[in-house]
Amino acid sequence: MTDFPRDAACIVGIGHSAYGKRGEFGDVGLPRLALDAIHAAAADAGLDPRDIDGFTGYCDEANTPSDLAVSLGTTELHYTALVWGGRGSGLPGAVASAYAAIAAGLADYVVVVRSIVQTTRLGQSLAAGVGPGAPIPLPASYTAPFGMALPAAIYAMKARRHMSLYGTTTEHLAEVAINARRNALNNPDARFRKEITVEEHHASRIIADPLRLYDCCMESDGAAAVIVTSPERARALRQPPASIRAVSMTGEYKWATASFNTVDEVYASTGHRRAARDLYARAGLGPDDVDVALFYDAFTPSVLMSLEDWGFCEVGESGSFVADGSIRREGKLPVNPHGGHLAEVYLQGSTHLLEAVRQLRGTACNQIDGAEVALYGSGVGASPGGGIMLRRTQ
Amino acid sequence: MTDQVNRPSGMPSPVVAPVNEGMWRAAAAHQLAVQHCQDCGAHRYPPGDGCYRCSSLRWDWATLPGSGVIYSYIWVPDRVRAAAGSEAAYYNVAVVTLDGTEGEPVRMLSNVIDAWQLDDLHVGQRVEVVGVPFADGLALPCFRMVP
Secondary structure, X not given: OOOOOOOOEEEEEEEEOOOEEOOOOOOOOHHHHHHHHHHHHHHHHOOOHHHOOEEEEOOOOOOOHHHHHHHHOOOOOOEEEEOOOOHHHHHHHHHHHHHHXXXXXXXXXXXXXXXXXXXXXXXXXOOOOOOOOOOOOHHHHHOHHHOOOOHHHHHHHHHHHHHHHHOOOHHXXXXXXXXXXXXXXXXXXXXXXXXXXXXXXXXXXXXEEOEEHHXXXXXXXXXXXXXXXXHHHHOOOOOOOEEEEEEEOOXXXXXXXXXXXXXXXXHOOOOOHXXXXXXXXXXXXXXXXXXXXXXXXXXXXXXXXXXXXXXXXOOOOHHHHHHOOOOOOOOOOOEOOOOHHHHOOOOOOHHHHHHHHHHHHOOOOOOOOOOOEEEEEOOOOOOOOOEEEEEEOO | OOOOOOOOOOOOOOOOOOOOHHHHHHHHOOOEEEEEEOOOOXXXXXXXXXXXXXXXXXXXXXXXXXXXXXXXXXXXXXXXXXXXXXXXXXXXXXXXXXXXXXXXXOEEEEOXXXXXXXXXXXXXXXXXXXXXXXXOOEEEEEEEEOO
C-alpha cells in the first residue's frame, strides 16, 4: 500500500442544488437537480461545463452519464463508473474511481455526483417498499419478515451492542445530535437551524429503541457534485485545489448486506477499521494529522463508532470522547462543522465532501482555524464503504 | 396477528427458495436448521450458496439444539397495533447467537415473541426457538425466553 500514488488528483469545484424535504423536488427531477449541482461546481472551478468528460456515482445513482453529458454539451465522454455495492456508503468508491481515472489519464475532468428525490422512502424500501402481498427480494427474507425494515434499526442494533459492551449512553448519542444542530445554526443552507437539548432529544419519540427521532436525519431531496482533475490542470482554474491525498474502499470481513453476521470484534462498528488502516498507510498521515472530520451521520451511533474506527479514540471510548466536548468545533476533533446529515441535509455523504473542501479553502461557515487535512468516513452499509483524505495545497 | 405472539404487523413473508426452504420447514416443527458445509463442516447463516470458510458449494441442512443467547436487540413501535389502541405497541427484533455451531459464531435475526416490555430483554438472555407459521408447513424461526 505504500506505493500508492498520493495527491494524483484534486477537487477543484464543488456545487449543490437547492436542498428540500423528501419528495419536494419530484417535479424538478433528478437530471435537473444533478445539472444544477454540476453547473454550480463548474462555475466554482471556473471550468466550462462542456469540458467535463467523466462521471462517477454510487448507490445506484439514477442519472445516466450519457444524458448528463448531452445536457452539459460534453463533446467527448471519456469515462463513467458506478460503484458496485456500498449503497449510501459508496462515496469513497466513486471518488476512488474518479481518482483512478484522472491518475491513469482516462479523462480530464471527472464529476462525482449524487442526486436524490425521495419518491419512495429509502427507509421503507427494504420491506414495505414492495406492494402488499408482493414478494420481497430473496436476501430480505432474513430481515424484513421480522420487522427489520428501517435503516435506523441497523444502527440501533449496533448501538445497543455498543451500550452493552462499553456503557455508552443515550446522553452520548444526544451529544452527536446536539453538536450537529449547533453547527447548523450558522449554515444558511441547512434544513434544521434550531438547537436541541438533551431533554428534547430524550423526549423525542422512539424510532427503534435505543434510537429516538433526534438520533435520525431527515430524508431529503437535492444533489451535490465535485469536479476532480489533475494537479497540473488545476493550476489553470480559479480555486485553490483540495488535493486528494488518498482514498480507500476496503471492506470489513463478512461485511455483507446482512451485517448481523459480521465477526464479533467489529460488530459494533461502522465496518471501517481496515479502510482506516489502508487510508492512513496510503496517505502517510494518521488520526493526529486530521484537523476536521466529516463522518456519515444519518444516525447518531454512526459518529460514535466512526471515532473508534478511524482511530480518534480507543474502541469503546467514543462515549466519553464526545462527552468531553471533543467533537464540537472548539474541541480537539471538530466533526461535521456544517451540521452533517442530522442538521444540514441528507445526501449520503456527498455534502460532507463539499464541506471538507470548504474547510481546506478557509470558506466554511464554521471555519476551523488552520485546517489543512480533512477526513471523510462512510457509514454502515454493505461493503464497499471507505474513506477519503483531503489536504490543503497552499 | 393476535397479541399472544409479539410479532410486527404487516411484514412480508419470506421468499421460499432452495437455499432457505429447509429452515422454514424445520421451524414448522419448532426446530432450528441452518446450512452446513459438507466439506469443512462450518455452519452458516444467512443462507448462501458458498461456504465462507472453504468456498465449497456443497452443503446440506443441519439441525441445531435450537437454543441461543441474545447478542443485541431493538424495540420498534408497531404503528398498526398502536393505532388499534393496543397497549403492546412495540415489537422487538433480536440478534441471537446460536448454540451448537461449528466455525465462526452464527447469529440469526428474529423476534422474541413472548417479550413485550422494553425491559423484558437484555444482552446475554437465553432463548429457544419456536416456529411461527407463515404458510402450510412453513414457519419463521422465532424465539422465546428461557427462564
